[in-house]
Amino acid sequence: MANSEHVDLARFVDGVTRRNPGQPEFVQAVTEVAEDIFGFMADKVKYHEAQILRRIAEPDRVISFRVCWEDDKGNIRVQRGWRVQNNNAIGPYKGGIRFHPSVTESVLKFLAFEQTFKNALTGLPMGGGKGGSNFNPKGKSSNEVMRFCQSFMTELYRHIGADVDVPAGDIGVGGREIGYMFGQYKRITNQFTGVLTGKGLEWGGSLIRTEATGYGAVYFLQNMLMTKGNAVAGKTAVISGSGNVATHAAEKIVQLGGKVLTLSDSEGFIHDPAGITQDKIDWVKELKTVRRGRISEYVKHFKGATFTGGGARPWGVVCDVALPCATQNELDGRDAETLLANGCMAVSEGANMPTDLDGVHRFKAARILYAPGKASNAGGVAVSGLEMSQNSARISWKEADLQQHLLDIMAGIHASCAEYGSDGTGYIDYVKGANIAGFKKVADAMLAYGVV
Numbered sequence: 077m078a079n080s081e082h083v084d085l086a087r088f089v090d091g092v093t094r095r096n097p098g099q100p101e102f103v104q105a106v107t108e109v110a111e112d113i114f115g116f117m118a119d120k121v122k123y124h125e126a127q128i129l130r131r132i133a134e135p136d137r138v139i140s141f142r143v144c145w146e147d148d149k150g151n152i153r154v155q156r157g158w159r160v161q162n163n164n165a166i167g168p169y170k171g172g173i174r175f176h177p178s179v180t181e182s183v184l185k186f187l188a189f190e191q192t193f194k195n196a197l198t199g200l201p202m203g204g205g206k207g208g209s210n211f212n213p214k215g216k217s218s219n220e221v222m223r224f225c226q227s228f229m230t231e232l233y234r235h236i237g238a239d240v241d242v243p244a245g246d247i248g249v250g251g252r253e254i255g256y257m258f259g260q261y262k263r264i265t266n267q268f269t270g271v272l273t274g275k276g277l278e279w280g281g282s283l284i285r286t287e288a289t290g291y292g293a294v295y296f297l298q299n300m301l302m303t304k305g306n307a308v309a310g311k312t313a314v315i316s317g318s319g320n321v322a323t324h325a326a327e328k329i330v331q332l333g334g335k336v337l338t339l340s341d342s343e344g345f346i347h348d349p350a351g352i353t354q355d356k357i358d359w360v361k362e363l364k365t366v367r368r369g370r371i372s373e374y375v376k377h378f379k380g381a382t383f384t385g386g387g388a389r390p391w392g393v394v395c396d397v398a399l400p401c402a403t404q405n406e407l408d409g410r411d412a413e414t415l416l417a418n419g420c421m422a423v424s425e426g427a428n429m430p431t432d433l434d435g436v437h438r439f440k441a442a443r444i445l446y447a448p449g450k451a452s453n454a455g456g457v458a459v460s461g462l463e464m465s466q467n468s469a470r471i472s473w474k475e476a477d478l479q480q481h482l483l484d485i486m487a488g489i490h491a492s493c494a495e496y497g498s499d500g501t502g503y504i505d506y507v508k509g510a511n512i513a514g515f516k517k518v519a520d521a522m523l524a525y526g527v528v
């Protein structure tokens with residue numbers, strides 16, 4: 077019983093803070109999980125004795141490396157790259173790669189930690205990892221992005237593999253970047269394996285992977301609304317971001333009969349009271365993925381829409397449901413109060429940890445339908461898991477089958493959250509449910525392995 081003495085939550089969080097100096101995002105993510113897991117573990121000595129939470133909150137390894145590349149003017153540029161392999165108790169490490177100037181070791185450690193629980197929730201055999209670089213793809217030519225991706229992979233390739241660690245896309249990493257990285261991996265290793273997901277359809281990708289995160293977040297929202305006898309149809313939605321997750325969340329809201337009012341990027345948000353229809357979403361997709369422009373351009377094309385700059389976020393726009401789909405900590409306690417005061421009934425996170433701890437506490441206290449990203453945005457990694465299965469079997473599944481898998485997986489995650497998050501009064505604490513369901517699966521596998 078050497079390790080089973082009661083360690084209270086505050087002491088645990090103190091320890092995490094001390095061991096991870098200058099890493100606030102990581103501490104925040106661990107704290108949010110620990111708040112729920114301590115209650116769950118209270119009468120379960122086996123997890124205490126094996127120090128399971130302490131072990132999950134210590135990445136298996138953090139790989140940090142230099143990435144040199146040459147810009148179009150012949151200047152040598154130096155970036156830092158990372159891969160955080162958090163936990164592979166239930167499958168190969170799996171999680172995206174992010175290219176954004178805000179990327180730090182803390183951000184990637186929080187994302188890899190969250191990914192461990194998220195991947196467990198999907199029911200598929202995937203561990204948790206995350207990687208990236210502080211490289212800023214904005215304003216770079218395609219040749220510059222290619223040279224950067226090749227240099228990044230020239231180091232990363234030795235740490236990944238179809239049965240070891242399978243990266244995917246994330247902020248700043250879409251189909252183009254996955255293509256450049258997969259091409260370099262193939263060149264170095266001379267192997268065509270499912271080492272990355274989010275690949276193009278011609279070279280091993282899966283149908284609906286691109287759409288899966290945004291669609292999945294709306295399916296999860298629909299599942300939550302159904303517990304109240306409600307539906308997406310007729311609801312107004314405020315969405316942040318204008319990238320992969322945001323545009324596909326918007327698309328699914330529209331398909332289900334809802335009205336999307338906003339989209340954003342790091343410069344500000346657009347508000348279109350007439351509704352952002354499928355035609356307009358298609359225009360935004362082209363703007364962001366082909367022309368690589370800014371969301372402010374929307375108001376020049378669509379009359380009646382307004383742009384609010386200065387990095388403003390859309391949470392003050394009156395809505396029934398909100399989907400934060402841009403980045404971490406984009407919705408704070410004050411924003412949460414604003415949404416609640418305006419009558420927002422449900423929040424489904426497309427981004428990872430977009431709501432800060434204060435905001436999470438306010439949503440929980442108000443007992444609205446609130447889904448944390450690790451549950452509601454798991455559709456993307458779930459279809460990545462299906463891409464891995466298709467690659468292993470060297471087959472391609474039909475779109476209808478994949479759509480059904482995605483619907484079933486999101487419904488399954490909702491059911492897991494309800495199992496561990498219901499308080500018996502009809503209220504479901506989705507944060508608690510997701511944390512406990514994800515933890516239990518990983519923890520039980522770790523117990524089986526002994527002390528490794």
Ligand code: NDP
Pocket residue numbers: 176178245246247248249289317318319320321322340341342343401402403404406426427428453454456457
């Ligand atoms: P994209 O790069 O396609 O889009 C990101 C969007 O968020 C852009 O509109 C971007 O604006 C905005 N954004 C990024 N950083 C900031 C910031 N610091 N402040 C304000 N806006 C910001 O990324 P994704 O859509 O793929 O990812 C969005 C979120 O969803 C992330 O949290 C990601 O981790 C999460 N996620 C993504 C998955 C996927 O399958 N892609 C899977 C699960 C989660 P700008 O262009 O100005 O930078």
